[in-house]
Amino acid sequence: MFLTKLEERMLKGEEGEVLARAMRLLVTLGEIEGAQRLIPIRRSQVAGVSYKTAGEATLELLEGLASEGVSARTIATQNPAGMDLERWAKMGISEAFAEKQRRICSAYERLGIKSTCTCTPYLSGNRPRFGEVVGFSESSAVAYANSVLGARSNRHGGLDALAAALVGKVPLMGYLLDENRLGDIQVGVDCPMRFESDYGALGYFVGKNVAMDEVPVYAGLEATRDELKLLGAASAASGSVALYHVLGVTPEARRSRGLFKAGKPSENLMFDEKSRRSVYEELSSQEPCDLVALGCPHSSLREVETVARLLRGKRVKRGMRLWVFTSPRVFEEAERRGYLTEIRVAGGDTFRHTCMVVTPLEEMGVAGVATNSAKAAFYVPRMTRNKCHARLCSLRDCISLATT
Amino acid sequence: MGFRAKVIQPWEGEIIGELLITNSRISFLGDVDTNTGVVVGPDLDIKGQNIRGKILIFSESRGSTVGSNVLYSLSKKGLAPKLIGTRRAEPITISGAIFGGIPMVSSLSEEVFRELKNGDIIRARIEEGYACLEMVPEAETI
Numbered sequence: 001m002f003l004t005k006l007e008e009r010m011l012k013g014e015e016g017e018v019l020a021r022a023m024r025l026l027v028t029l030g031e032i033e034g035a036q037r038l039i040p041i042r043r044s045q046v047a048g049v050s051y052k053t054a055g056e057a058t059l060e061l062l063e064g065l066a067s068e069g070v071s072a073r074t075i076a077t078q079n080p081a082g083m084d085l086e087r088w089a090k091m092g093i094s095e096a097f098a099e100k101q102r103r104i105c106s107a108y109e110r111l112g113i114k115s116t117c118t119c120t121p122y123l124s125g126n127r128p129r130f131g132e133v134v135g136f137s138e139s140s141a142v143a144y145a146n147s148v149l150g151a152r153s154n155r156h157g158g159l160d161a162l163a164a165a166l167v168g169k170v171p172l173m174g175y176l177l178d179e180n181r182l183g184d185i186q187v188g189v190d191c192p193m194r195f196e197s198d199y200g201a202l203g204y205f206v207g208k209n210v211a212m213d214e215v216p217v218y219a220g221l222e223a224t225r226d227e228l229k230l231l232g233a234a235s236a237a238s239g240s241v242a243l244y245h246v247l248g249v250t251p252e253a254r255r256s257r258g259l260f261k262a263g264k265p266s267e268n269l270m271f272d273e274k275s276r277r278s279v280y281e282e283l284s285s286q287e288p289c290d291l292v293a294l295g296c297p298h299s300s301l302r303e304v305e306t307v308a309r310l311l312r313g314k315r316v317k318r319g320m321r322l323w324v325f326t327s328p329r330v331f332e333e334a335e336r337r338g339y340l341t342e343i344r345v346a347g348g349d350t351f352r353h354t355c356m357v358v359t360p361l362e363e364m365g366v367a368g369v370a371t372n373s374a375k376a377a378f379y380v381p382r383m384t385r386n387k388c389h390a391r392l393c394s395l396r397d398c399i400s401l402a403t404t
Numbered sequence: 405m406g407f408r409a410k411v412i413q414p415w416e417g418e419i420i421g422e423l424l425i426t427n428s429r430i431s432f433l434g435d436v437d438t439n440t441g442v443v444v445g446p447d448l449d450i451k452g453q454n455i456r457g458k459i460l461i462f463s464e465s466r467g468s469t470v471g472s473n474v475l476y477s478l479s480k481k482g483l484a485p486k487l488i489g490t491r492r493a494e495p496i497t498i499s500g501a502i503f504g505g506i507p508m509v510s511s512l513s514e515e516v517f518r519e520l521k522n523g524d525i526i527r528a529r530i531e532e533g534y535a536c537l538e539m540v541p542e543a544e545t546i
Contacts, residue, residue, distance in 0.1 A: 025499055025503070028498070028502060029499065032498060047468070047470045048469075048470050048472070053468075053470045053473070053474065054470060054477070055438060055473070055474075057473070057479075057480035058473045058476070058477060060480075061476070061503075079470075137469035138469055139469050142469070154495060155494055156469060156496075157469050157470075157471060157472025157473070157499045158470050158472050158473045159472040159476065159500065160472065160495045207466070211464065212465075212492050237466070237467050238466065239429065239466050240429070240464065240466050240467070240494060282447075378434075379434050381446065382444060383434055386444070
């Protein structure tokens with residue numbers, strides 16, 4: 001791989017051991033993929049923040065790096081933590097967990113990576129432009145940035161996204177290159193898409209059925225950005241879809257001409273009523289739920305508004321909790337507009353910085369989660385070693401399950 | 405007979421270990437219990453098996469980008485596989501293996517998934533820049 005003089009110096013350790021280690025990782029990743037060189041980035045999203053998911057090893061690694069006095073060279077933001085950084089006690093988080101979590105966030109802060117703690121940086125002050133190359137981790141944010149915004153990112157792991165933020169560069173490879181952004185498989189939809197959760201079900205189905213590096217192209221699908229947020233998150237959970245196109249909807253698929261690598265789809269995939277139903281079945285336990293959790297990925301302002309509106313005149317049942325998860329920026333605006341008050345009046349609550357996937361639900365006395373997110377329904381049982389089950393249903397059903 | 409693969413994270417000498425193999429995709433976040441190394445993903449055919457000290461071969465990675473941190477963490481806890489092999493590798497798995505010092509190979513052929521099975525004893529070494537994986541006859545392992 002070609003390296004500039006400064007990059008060579010970094011690699012040799014002349015800019016310090018931390019940058020040498022970061023550089024070695026980026027160069028190795030690049031060489032494996034046959035990258036010719038590194039390319040500068042201005043934005044990073046770094047996953048591996050929740051103490052529950054990243055654990056003691058990441059905490060120790062970060063505190064070690066932070067003590068070396070290096071800092072991110074990009075606008076860099078943190079992924080969700082294991083708790084609301086201010087109102088964690090309200091969630092039922094233990095002091096011991098909170099202490100570890102604060103140490104992780106503070107180490108990232110010292111490394112110049114902001115504690116905005118959201119999986120939707122693009123709705124919270126770290127939004128890439130069309131065509132911009134970024135170094136994102138967080139599988140759902142990678143999918144959104146690539147597909148909905150037309151930015152360019154590979155599916156970086158938490159560790160390589162961190163390395164890229166410190167160096168300010170990523171290897172020029174994969175989804176950064178024009179030829180890898182064209183479509184492979186065409187996806188048709190042959191069932192009514194009635195609820196937002198259906199978009200997650202569709203994404204989940206597609207993620208399972210396309211291989212790594214394959215780009216699905218949805219044809220004949222109408223979708224809002226919030227629906228695409230659910231769809232992309234699901235196909236990056238059941239599979240590894242970093243980029244998809246929706247014909248006539250997403251920015252790189254305004255026209256169908258020249259959209260496919262081989263000139264035409266290599267395969268056609270059909271999402272029908274049977275496949276839709278099988279996703280709901282796979283992601284729904286019949287056990288009772290005691291938490292309705294919304295906001296995976298973090299709710300947009302419009303989604304928070306919808307929850308507030310649906311809760312009008314209703315009351316969350318005794319023994320049931322209704323939690324909305326969102327980014328700090330959306331939280332602030334939703335508070336200003338009174339949506340959060342409406343949610344509180346109905347007996348629900350809204351938390352920032354975290355979500356149902358990365359918070360320690362099994363330690364918080366939650367037995368079952370109902371959610372409109374296929375991604376969350378996929379992860380909740382896995383993340384709690386089946387101590388907490390999940391049910392995928394529409395927002396409307398979530399609300400009627402939770403309220404009287 | 406041996407199977408050739410691309411070296412992702414090199415090692416010294418020979419690695420010999422018991423094989424845990426699946427043609428499925430794995431997310432180290434969620435599909436593996438980080439406290440024990442036991443596979444918990446309910447849809448995986450190797451569910452209930454432990455990856456610790458095994459030669460772990462899987463098809464591709466799926467899901468969370470925190471997988472890299474989880475792999476690193478498994479290694480720090482002494483729960484990592486002896487060697488990881490995949491059909492195709494993403495940065496998520498590669499950086500976890502590099503930071504965790506876990507030997508790793510990629511570009512495994514279809515044959516590997518057809519011909520090798522759980523419990524086989526595998527020997528892995530590097531020859532002329534390529535990884536070579538082969539089954540060790542039972543007689544040799546006693």
